Amino acid sequence: MLKKRESIVLIGAGVIGMLAAVRLAEAGFAITIVDQGQIGREASWAGGGILSPLYPWHYPSELLRLSFYSMSLHHALSSELASLTSIDPQWTLSGLRIIEGENEVFPNDVRHWGQNWGLNWQVSDCKATTKKTLWCPEVAQVRNPRLLSALAERCRQLDIKLLEHTEITGFKHKNEQLLGVESKQGFLATGKAIVTAGAWTGKLLDQIDIHLQIYPVRGQMLLLQGSPGMLDSMLMQDNHYLVQRQDGLILAGSTSENVQFDKSVTPLARQILWNFARDQLPGLKSSSIIRQWSGLRPGSHESVPYIGPLPGWNGLYVAAGHFRYGLTNAPATAEILTCLLTDKAPPLDITPYNPVTHYQKQRQVFP
Known part of the structure; x- marks a missing residue:
């Protein structure tokens, strides 16, 4: 003792x-x-x-x-x-795949930038779009x-x-x-x-x-019912992301809102996150939405x-x-x-x- x-x-x-x-x-x-x-x-x-x-x-x-x-x-x-x-x-060492978006374009030297920090990043063209994809194998989830x-x-x-x-x-x-x-x-x-x-x-x-x-910054999330293996890594585009758990559940996040200490959830955020999830995983159905919630990050x-x-x-x-x-x-x-x-x-x-x-x-x- x-x-x-x-x-x-x-x-x-x-x-x-x-x-x-x-x-x-x-x-x-x-x-x-x-x-x-x-x-x-x-x-x-x-x-x-x-x-x-x-x-x-x-x-x-x-x-x-x-x-x-x-x-x-x-x-x-x-x-x-x-x-x-x-x-x-x-x-879980899922890795993170970042797709270029309308609001987030990779720096020209992003791979070299990562190497300077000891990161084994890889840049490739996304098969489904004309956007580039950054593969970050060192990123885990919990x-x-x-x-x-x-x-x-x-x-x-x-x-x-x-x-x-x-x-x-x-x-x-x-x-x-x-x-x-x-x-x-x-x-x-x-x-x-x-x-x-x-x-x-x-x-x-x-x-x-x-x-x-x-100061508080509200972030809203959706929990979706997926099936195991639906995502081979975590995925992100324009500050929205999808994270799949071992049992198949999928988290779709998130917003970033300066609304003081208001923890309510909004239909607009629900629609934005759902649209993002469905665009990335067309197999999802509206019945896949299990829950919506928010948290206050310390900005x-x-x-x-x-x-x-x-x-x-x-x-x-x-x-x-x-x-x-x-x-x-x-x-x-x-x-x-x-x-x-x-x-x-x-x-x-x-x-x-x-x-x-x-x-x-x-x-x-x-x-």
Whole structure:
């Protein structure tokens, strides 16, 4: 049995919050996770489970370094969780096939760009259209609801306290030292806390006059009934994608809408996603639509997340703003947080994710 050290409260029970909780508990900390709703039922649950930045040439190097490192950790993570919890997250090296579209044309040097990042990309002409196709064999998928279930079970195995339906209302400190977290259910005394609240992080930190550029972006999805083998890889065109699971179910995603915290679904998004799915897989019938839902991603400048300590609040940390790539970047983010809280060297340069550095860079872009 590990000897318990000091306590840490994590605010937000998505994939980043739960995986960070697991790694910190394994390092010996006493962990409590607080969530305003049900654990593992927000953006981490709502997405398609693609483990890679989409159209990665659009993103800055600091995001790509984090993402490509984190992608390398996912297979081992899924194997570990399957062994420990008997819940298989179904990590699958499906590969991703990107077809040029009306709104997204490949750079002329896209293959060379990929080679510079160690990626074995291949470009070919699409047989069905005049568009080019980019084959990305390194891209895997994970069945994110199963990953979240496995993480929740691992949290229970490690005696991590899971407080659901517990809304955080503030933070308390003295002489810049964190004393605890206020909630509607009472005060949680702790000298260390990490805000991993996804799209709600900005609202939480506004209360203590820390204004990070994290905002909600709604993404709508469809679940379709397919048959196993209908897709030989994941497929994407013009920011819409299809992901097939091992049992034949197909996810069609997604929209990107700035509607604040509105999680409703719309007939327009349903039609757009259905048209895309049917264009790619003509064998689908209207009866194939099983369900439609939405999630709120934590948007940030260039999708570069904030990971690290917050100024003026000794003991208070943040890990949020991952936008579409919280699932992809969860293993690396959890590792960085564990290193910060155990005084170990992080696996890569974390300066770009430091909240102060990141915020100052934003101010230069948005004065």
